Amino acid sequence: MTHDALVPPAAPCALPGSPLAEARDGLDRCVHCGFCLPACPTYLALEDENDSPRGRLLLMGALLDGTVAPDDPIVGTHLDRCLGCRGCETACPSGVPYGQLLEATRATLATHRPLPRIGRVLLWGFARTWVLRSALVMARVVRDLGIARVLARTLPARIAMPFAMLASTARPSTARPFTARASVATDGVGSRGTASLLTGCVMEGLFTEVNRATERTLTRNGWAMRATAGQHCCGALHAHAGDLEAARTLARANIAAFEASGAETIVLNSAGCGAMCKEYGHLLAADPAWAARASRFAARVRDVSEVLAEAGPVPASTSAAAPLPVAYDAPCHLQHAQRIVDPPLAVLRAASQIQLVPLADSDQCCGSAGIFNLIQPDVATRVLAPKLAQIAASGAQVVATGNPGCLMQIGGGLVLAGSDVTARHPVELLDEAYGAEGRGR
Amino acid sequence: MLAAALERIVGVSHVLTRPPALLVYRSDGLPGHRALPSLAVFPGTRDEVIRVMRVLAETGTPFVARGAGTGLSGGALADGVVLLGLHRLKGILALDLDARTATVEPGVVNATLSRAVAPHGLHYAPDPSSQSACTIGGNIAENAGGPHCLKYGVTLDHVVRATVVLPDGEVMTLDRGEGTGYDLLGAFVGSEGCFGVVLDVTVRLTPIPEAVITLLADFTAVRAAADATSRIIAAGILPAALELMDQATIEAVESSVYAAGYPRDAAAVLLAEVDGAVAGLEEDAVAIERLCREAGARAVRVARDATERARLWQGRKKAFGAMGRVAPHLVVQDAVVPRTRLADLLEEIQAIGARHQIRVCNVFHAGDGNLHPNIPYDAEDPEASARVAQAMSEIMHRCIAVGGTITGEHGVGLDKLDYMPSLFSGETLDAMCTLRDVFDPARRANPGKVVPVRSCREWLVAPAARPTAPTPARLEARP
Numbered sequence: 001m002t003h004d005a006l007v008p009p010a011a012p013c014a015l016p017g018s019p020l021a022e023a024r025d026g027l028d029r030c031v032h033c034g035f036c037l038p039a040c041p042t043y044l045a046l047e048d049e050n051d052s053p054r055g056r057l058l059l060m061g062a063l064l065d066g067t068v069a070p071d072d073p074i075v076g077t078h079l080d081r082c083l084g085c086r087g088c089e090t091a092c093p094s095g096v097p098y099g100q101l102l103e104a105t106r107a108t109l110a111t112h113r114p115l116p117r118i119g120r121v122l123l124w125g126f127a128r129t130w131v132l133r134s135a136l137v138m139a140r141v142v143r144d145l146g147i148a149r150v151l152a153r154t155l156p157a158r159i160a161m162p163f164a165m166l167a168s169t170a171r172p173s174t175a176r177p178f179t180a181r182a183s184v185a186t187d188g189v190g191s192r193g194t195a196s197l198l199t200g201c202v203m204e205g206l207f208t209e210v211n212r213a214t215e216r217t218l219t220r221n222g223w224a225m226r227a228t229a230g231q232h233c234c235g236a237l238h239a240h241a242g243d244l245e246a247a248r249t250l251a252r253a254n255i256a257a258f259e260a261s262g263a264e265t266i267v268l269n270s271a272g273c274g275a276m277c278k279e280y281g282h283l284l285a286a287d288p289a290w291a292a293r294a295s296r297f298a299a300r301v302r303d304v305s306e307v308l309a310e311a312g313p314v315p316a317s318t319s320a321a322a323p324l325p326v327a328y329d330a331p332c333h334l335q336h337a338q339r340i341v342d343p344p345l346a347v348l349r350a351a352s353q354i355q356l357v358p359l360a361d362s363d364q365c366c367g368s369a370g371i372f373n374l375i376q377p378d379v380a381t382r383v384l385a386p387k388l389a390q391i392a393a394s395g396a397q398v399v400a401t402g403n404p405g406c407l408m409q410i411g412g413g414l415v416l417a418g419s420d421v422t423a424r425h426p427v428e429l430l431d432e433a434y435g436a437e438g439r440g441r
Numbered sequence: 442m443l444a445a446a447l448e449r450i451v452g453v454s455h456v457l458t459r460p461p462a463l464l465v466y467r468s469d470g471l472p473g474h475r476a477l478p479s480l481a482v483f484p485g486t487r488d489e490v491i492r493v494m495r496v497l498a499e500t501g502t503p504f505v506a507r508g509a510g511t512g513l514s515g516g517a518l519a520d521g522v523v524l525l526g527l528h529r530l531k532g533i534l535a536l537d538l539d540a541r542t543a544t545v546e547p548g549v550v551n552a553t554l555s556r557a558v559a560p561h562g563l564h565y566a567p568d569p570s571s572q573s574a575c576t577i578g579g580n581i582a583e584n585a586g587g588p589h590c591l592k593y594g595v596t597l598d599h600v601v602r603a604t605v606v607l608p609d610g611e612v613m614t615l616d617r618g619e620g621t622g623y624d625l626l627g628a629f630v631g632s633e634g635c636f637g638v639v640l641d642v643t644v645r646l647t648p649i650p651e652a653v654i655t656l657l658a659d660f661t662a663v664r665a666a667a668d669a670t671s672r673i674i675a676a677g678i679l680p681a682a683l684e685l686m687d688q689a690t691i692e693a694v695e696s697s698v699y700a701a702g703y704p705r706d707a708a709a710v711l712l713a714e715v716d717g718a719v720a721g722l723e724e725d726a727v728a729i730e731r732l733c734r735e736a737g738a739r740a741v742r743v744a745r746d747a748t749e750r751a752r753l754w755q756g757r758k759k760a761f762g763a764m765g766r767v768a769p770h771l772v773v774q775d776a777v778v779p780r781t782r783l784a785d786l787l788e789e790i791q792a793i794g795a796r797h798q799i800r801v802c803n804v805f806h807a808g809d810g811n812l813h814p815n816i817p818y819d820a821e822d823p824e825a826s827a828r829v830a831q832a833m834s835e836i837m838h839r840c841i842a843v844g845g846t847i848t849g850e851h852g853v854g855l856d857k858l859d860y861m862p863s864l865f866s867g868e869t870l871d872a873m874c875t876l877r878d879v880f881d882p883a884r885r886a887n888p889g890k891v892v893p894v895r896s897c898r899e900w901l902v903a904p905a906a907r908p909t910a911p912t913p914a915r916l917e918a919r920p
Contacts (some may be wrong), residue, residue, distance in 0.1 A: 028769035032472040033762035034511040034574045038550060047483060047529045048457070049510065055465035062464055074461045091573075093697045094765025 014066030019104035019244065021064060026097040030057045039091035041365040042081050045382040050078045053088035053098055060105050070112040079105060081379050083369035084240050085332035090339070099337060100282065106242030115241055119375050126201060126233045127246050133178055136205025140177070143170055143206070152415050161377060161412055168411025168423060169206040177208040190224035192311060196263035197225065198254070198277065198301075200270045201233045202404040213431035214269045214304055220434055221311040228261035236276035237370050239283065251280045252290055255297045266297070269304040269427055271403035272370060275337035277301040303334060304427055305402060308350075309343035316352040316433030323355035326429065327396035329362045329387070329410065331403035332369075344402055347426045351433035359394045361386065366401075368409030384413045391421060400426045443500055443523075447482045450492045455483040455529075466510070466524050470571065470761075473772055473820070474515030474855050478505070478524035485529045487546070487640050494638060495610035497523060503885040504608075506634045508548065508579030511571040513761075513773055514854025516583065516633050516890055525638065527578050533557055534641055541646045542601055547578025547639040554644075563646040566593040569850065570758040578639045584631030586850030588682035588757065589714075591808040593647065595850070597630040602643040605629060605636075608881040612640065628876065633852045634887035636880035650716035653681070654726040655744040655753055658733035659707040663687055663791075663803075666709035667784035669736035670807040673713065674780060676732060678725050683808030684712040684757050690804040690815070693763040694756045701756025702749075707739070711807065712757055714750075760804040761815065767802070768817035772833055775857075778845035780810040786843060790814055790836050797832040799825070811849035812840065838863065853891045861893050 013021050036053040037043055043052035050059070059075055062068040068075060079102070086099045114120065125131045142148050143166050152164035195218055199211055215225050231254055235247035254277070258266050268274035276283075281295035328348060334340045348354055367373055367383030387410065391399055399410055402425055411423035448456045457463055458480050467475045484490045497504050505519035507526050517524075530546035533554065537543070538561055545554060551572040555564040568587035569575055575585070581603065586595045593599075602616045603626055618624040629636050660666040666685050673680065686694070691703045691710060703710050711733065715725045730741045744750040764771045778786050787803065794801040794816075805813040814836055818829045837847060837860055847853070847860045861870065873892050877884065 029765040031470075031762060031765040031771050032468060033470050033765075034509055034571065035759065035762050037509055037574045038553075047455075047485075049465045050457075050462055052465075058465045059461075062461065067464070068461045072461055074459065090698055093694075093699055093759035093762030095697055096765070 013064055015064055015070070015108060018108040020060060020101070020108040023097075023101050023104040024064060026101050027057060027061055027064070029094040029096045030054070031094055033093065035093060036088035036091050039087040041083060041085060041087065041367065041383045042379060044364075044386075045379065046081070050074065051081055053092075053096075056082055057096065057098070057101070060101060063105070063108070070109055075109065076113060079109070081376060083332075083365050083367065083372055083383065085365035085369060086336040087332060087363070087365060090336045103239050103242065103244065106240070107244045108242070110242035116375055119241060119371060122371050122374065123238055123241060123243060123246065126237055127250065129232055132201050132233065133205065136177065136201065139166055139206065143167060149415070152412075157416065158377065160416060161381070162374065164415040165373075165408035165412030166206070168408060168415050171207075171209040171428075173209040173212075175208045175212045177204050190219070190222045192222035193224070193265060194226055194263040195223040195265040195267045195307065196228045196258065196261045198228070198231060198234065198258075198266055198268050198273060200268070200273050200404070202408075203270050203273075207404055207407070207425070210269060210425045210428050213425070213428040214267070217308065217313075217427050217431045217434065218267065218304070221308055221313050223265070223307070226261050226263040228257050228263070230257040230260070232257075234273040234276045235283075236272050239276060240370055244283070247276075248283060248287070251283055251294065255280065255290065255293050258297060258300070259293070264300065265302055265307060266300045267302055267304050267307055269402060269425065271303065271331035271334035271338065272405055274301060274303045275333040278338060303338060303340055303343070303402070305334070305343035305347050306340060308427070308430075309346040313347060313350045313430065315350045316430065317437045319353040319433065319436060321353055321436075324353050324398060325357045325394075325396045326354045326398045326400050327357050327359035327362070327391060327394045328426070329359055329366065329391075329399050329401040329406065331401055331406045332365050334402055335363060344400070344426045347430050348400055351430040353433050353436065354429060357394050357396050359396065359399070360390045362390075366406050366409045366413075368403075368405035370405055373405075373409055380409070384409060388413050388417055388419075392419070397421055398429070399423045400429060402426055443496070443502060444480055446496050446500075447480070447493060450496065451482060451484050451489050455485065457481040463524075466507070466526075467518070469507075469510045469512040469515060469517045471513045471515050471773065471856060473770065474518055476518045476520035478519035479521050481519075481524040481526060483526040483529050487530065490525075490527070490530065490638060490640060491606050491610065491612060493525065494606045494608070497525075497885070498608060498610040501883065501885065503888045505887050506578070506582070506638045508576035508582070509550070509571075509574050511575040512579060512583060512854065513775065513851040514583075514848070514856045516852050516854030516887070517579075518855055520889065522888065527638065528576060530578075536561075538563075541648075542643050543646055544641055544643045545577055546641055547576060547581070549577045551575050551577060551580060558646055559649070562649050564649050565599065565644060566590075566647040567596045567599055570761060572758070577642060577644070581630050581639050581642060582632065582634045583850065583852040586806070586811070588684050588754075588806060590850075591683055591806065592679050592681045592716075597627060599645045599647075600626060600630055600642060601645055602626070603629065604640045604642075605638060606640055607637045608883065608886045629880075631852070632877075632880070633854060633891050635877050635891055637886060650681075652719045652722050653714060653716040653750065654722055655712070655714045655750040656726060656729055656733075656741055657703070657744070657753055658711040658713065658730070658738040658741045659704045660709045660711065660737060661707065661739055662737065663709045663787050664784045665737035666711045667787055667807065669711055669733045669738065670783060671781055672732040672736055673729055674808065676728060678715070678728060680725075680729065680808060681714045681716040682712070683714075683806070685803065685805055685807035686710050686712070686757065686760060687803040689767070689800060689802035690760050693766050693802065694760050696766050697759065697763040699755045699759040699763065701752045703756060704740075711738075712753060757804070761813075764802060764815050764817045767800070768819050770820040771815060771817050772829060773813055773815045773851075774833060774837060775848045775851040776812045776814075776837060776840035776845050777849040778810045778812060778840050778843055780808075782843045782845075783807065783810055783812075786812070786839065789839055793832050793835045793839070797828040799829055799832050801832075801836075806849070809849070810845070855890060858890070858893050861891075
């Protein structure tokens with residue numbers, strides 16, 4: 001051991017040329033202060049620092065200097081358990097780029113050990129538009145026939161969650177996914193400019209009505225909406241799992257599609273996808289043919305709450321109905337990755353039928369984290385438990401959150417708990433307020 | 442086998458034995474000191490702690506207690522011995538609003554306690570800069586301070602009672618001994634884990650002040666800021682906190698997510714806060730502003746609201762962590778000097794830094810003369826590392842020479858062990874060992890810390906060689 005106050009020189013890099021080795025500078029920023037510990041949902045749930053940012057950064061460093069081998073079980077255990085919520089980034093005084101380091105580590109490890117099978121199947125499907133659309137349409141059938149809800153109620157808790165998540169996405173409306181929309185024009189300019197929605201996979205497949213609500217709300221707030229043909233999955237799930245090449249392929253396709261659409265602003269209503277799209281510049285930085293195009297694309301990307309907050313947004317006329325108590329839960333990829341805190345609250349305040357109620361620990365992750373809750377169901381459930389308790393304590397009837405993963409994780413948890421509380425997207429609540437104007441007064 | 446015995450108590454997943462799993466537990470918040478534990482055990486209940494402690498006692502196993510590992514003295518390092526993590530004991534057991542006390546387990550995070558009692562208009566006053574992460578148990582071990590200790594006092598001033606388990610497994614309750622004997626709690630708080638392990642502690646809660654005014658004075662010379670500090674105290678004002686940050690620190694903070702709006706071109710800023718009853722507070726704030734301007738402040742601004750005040754404080758409290766922006770490694774010291782010598786010493790520190798071609802960032806509790814020179818450097822450069830070590834040693838010896846001491850709140854731990862003989866005579870160090878023996882005659886708790894090895898460990902090997910060797914007294918457990 002070293003008892004002198006100074007760290008000995010690091011050993012030569014054990015993984016030269018790996019994505020992790022390239023990201024090494026970010027690792028050096030950690031001074032081991034521990035301020036990340038209370039911000040880490042897996043540390044709070046599992047109570048071992050190996051499941052904290054400080055511990056995982058140390059494991060990354062140990063991989064690089066060869067102290068720990070890439071196939072050591074400890075690496076997989078603790079790095080796989082990271083939600084990638086990036087709550088540590090907004091707690092870190094030194095600015096450790098944790099999200100980038102995690103992706104680099106997972107990409108480095110991907111060559112040494114494969115993902116669990118369920119993860120590989122999911123990523124394979126998400127990279128293939130028609131496979132994905134077919135799967136989502138089938139899922140809708142299972143949902144709309146009420147099968148998902150029945151299975152969620154009858155299956156053992158351990159395997160019921162995916163069905164509960166699916167059941168929670170049901171909306172009264174019958175908007176059809178992946179079809180041309182009346183609210184989307186191809187010409188004309190709104191008072192605020194032109195915008196196009198990256199419709200996403202799960203958003204368009206299971207939250208079709210939220211996408212339509214997003215387009216209507218943006219139109220009402222002065223944007224001329226354009227449709228963008230040829231768009232794909234954003235690649236976030238692939239990047240988070242370490243498959244950076246698949247993520248890059250999807251990114252290039254999206255960049256080309258949105259260049260062709262000509263809309264000034266690329267709007268997303270999924271926080272996770274938005275965070276990914278804003279990082280296309282970083283993802284493709286080493287690709288000379290695409291780096292500049294990726295940066296230009298990223299600069300056009302905005303979360304729907306950002307653009308609406310910029311517009312005001314237009315408040316819905318006051319409602320005569322009894323106010324609906326709504327709690328806002330911040331998606332990690334909105335709050336920590338995109339650093340968007342207040343705009344979703346501005347969206348909710350514009351919805352006149354809503355009474356905002358405080359939600360304790362709303363900045364803590366719900367445990368969704370993309371496909372994490374399908375790969376690590378036990379950890380995800382332990383992270384979700386305190387969230388459900390706080391929701392119950394808040395007295396809210398609706399939890400508003402702007403990310404499909406969070407909507408399904410919280411929504412599914414509420415279904416399993418037999419709660420009447422539902423999880424909704426802030427924009428659909430504003431859209432409902434607009435829709436109710438002039439009615440029932 | 443020890444691991445198996447401990448696993449039977451706390452469960453398999455709460456005992457770590459493989460070196461890769463122990464990596465993160467090899468250091469606290471000062472990673473320049475590293476030592477791998479032989480094993481780490483994380484009990485989840487009070488009963489489990491006691492049972493673990495008894496197994497350790499039966500097997501004669503040395504151990505080191507650890508909270509959140511945010512300490513800055515290498516105090517929670519377990520060099521080849523058992524590391525006992527207490528972070529899972531995070532229950533707030535009782536709240537007595539009439540007596541204004543809370544009884545909590547050792548793993549409760551400092552800021553969590555204040556958040557929990559805020560609805561009752563109360564807070565836990567000692568506020569170490571790491572309060573968002575550090576635990577009350579660790580605070581007890583180090584007798585932790587913090588910016589607001591200038592007015593409110595340190596941890597010991599806020600502890601009423603503690604139930605502890607001694608290294609031999611005996612459970613006892615310690616209090617301040619008012620009228621009933623010695624102040625054993627006073628001895629235990631700040632014993633850096635050498636006397637035993639806290640099971641629960643009853644702390645005093647302080648009303649949230651009726652009003653708070655926070656000022657930020659900005660100076661074009663560090664000396665002027667130090668001078669302003671002396672003037673404020675000399676004027677008879679007792680600020681709640683009085684903190685100084687120099688330009689290098691300001692730069693690191695302003696580049697971070699905790700950017701507070703400190704002027705980047707200032708040589709130093711002084712963050713002053715007064716709190717209490719509304720009456721008279723404004724006068725104190727006006728006086729502080731006037732004294733700062735007289736000392737040469739370029740500007741003094743008052744935080745408009747709670748949000749701006751919180752921002753100013755976040756910047757200060759996260760400054761240590763922000764040093765990672767300057768260089769990959771960091772050493773930090775914790776000397777206390779007479780406040781009247783602050784200005785001179787700050788200049789000497791800068792001169793020492795310049796002579797060794799290193800950058801010293803100062804961020805510290807000016808009001809009580811508690812310096813925290815931070816030196817960011819690159820440990821992969823052995824030549825630079827040697828210069829840093831030399832400069833730090835010179836700084837510390839200067840602080841001792843002007844009548845200061847080597848730690849204000851971080852503790853001696855491992856980091857300041859070498860300075861102990863410069864500060865204390867052999868007899869005094871012997872006396873410290875004697876006190877330690879009262880609680881831990883086998884010296885199994887946090888071995889090798891606080892009192893240098895040559896005093897304590899040699900002594901242990903050859904007790905007969907000691908000048909006068911009193912039989913270590915045993916404490917009687919309270920009924």
